[in-house]
Amino acid sequence: MSAPDEVALGERDALYLRRAIGLSALARERGNRPFGAVIVGADGTVLAEATNRNGESGDCTAHAEMGALREATPRVPRATLATATMYASGEPCVMCAGGIFWSGIGRVVYGIDAVRLRVFRGELATQRDAELSCRDVFAASPHAIETIGPALVEEASQPHRGAWR
Secondary structure, X not given: OOOOOOOOOOHHHHHHHHHHXXXXXXXXXXXXXXXXXXEEXXXXXXXXXXXXXXXXXXXXXXXXXXXXXXXXXOOOOHHHHHOOEEEEEEOOOHHHHHHHHHHOOXXXXXXXXXXXXXHHHOOOHHHXXXXXXXXXXXXXXXXXXXXXXXXXXXXXXXXXXXXXX
16 A cells, blocks of 8 residues: 655645644653644634543544543633644554544544555554555545645654554
């Protein structure tokens, strides 16, 4: 499978994706896998943000996207989430794509794609992922989930350099 072409972003999308990428670097500094996520409302309000916390918590579901969803969904109305964007430093995995679906979020922008990420992860069984694109998960959704990415791939790749081996 070849890596998808990188897409260009507008100023607002680039701003919040860079914020998610910054959170991924923070996750790595704390001994976690380098992923970050930010949920932003249609009006530009940051609704939630999180880093990956696998290393700190020992919880295999402590992905950045899931953390942001856990923060947002109890307090943000579904109608607000339907017009919100999830910014993820890396392409959401199958679990996170499922969480995004269940939350009702209508738009996802991500940095490094899963194909490029696998180069960093290597072949260790504990670092492999289910080879299913978030687009495939979202395609099964009865509501549209706009998906934009990969974007800012070089920036999104930085926290992964040397983090997986």
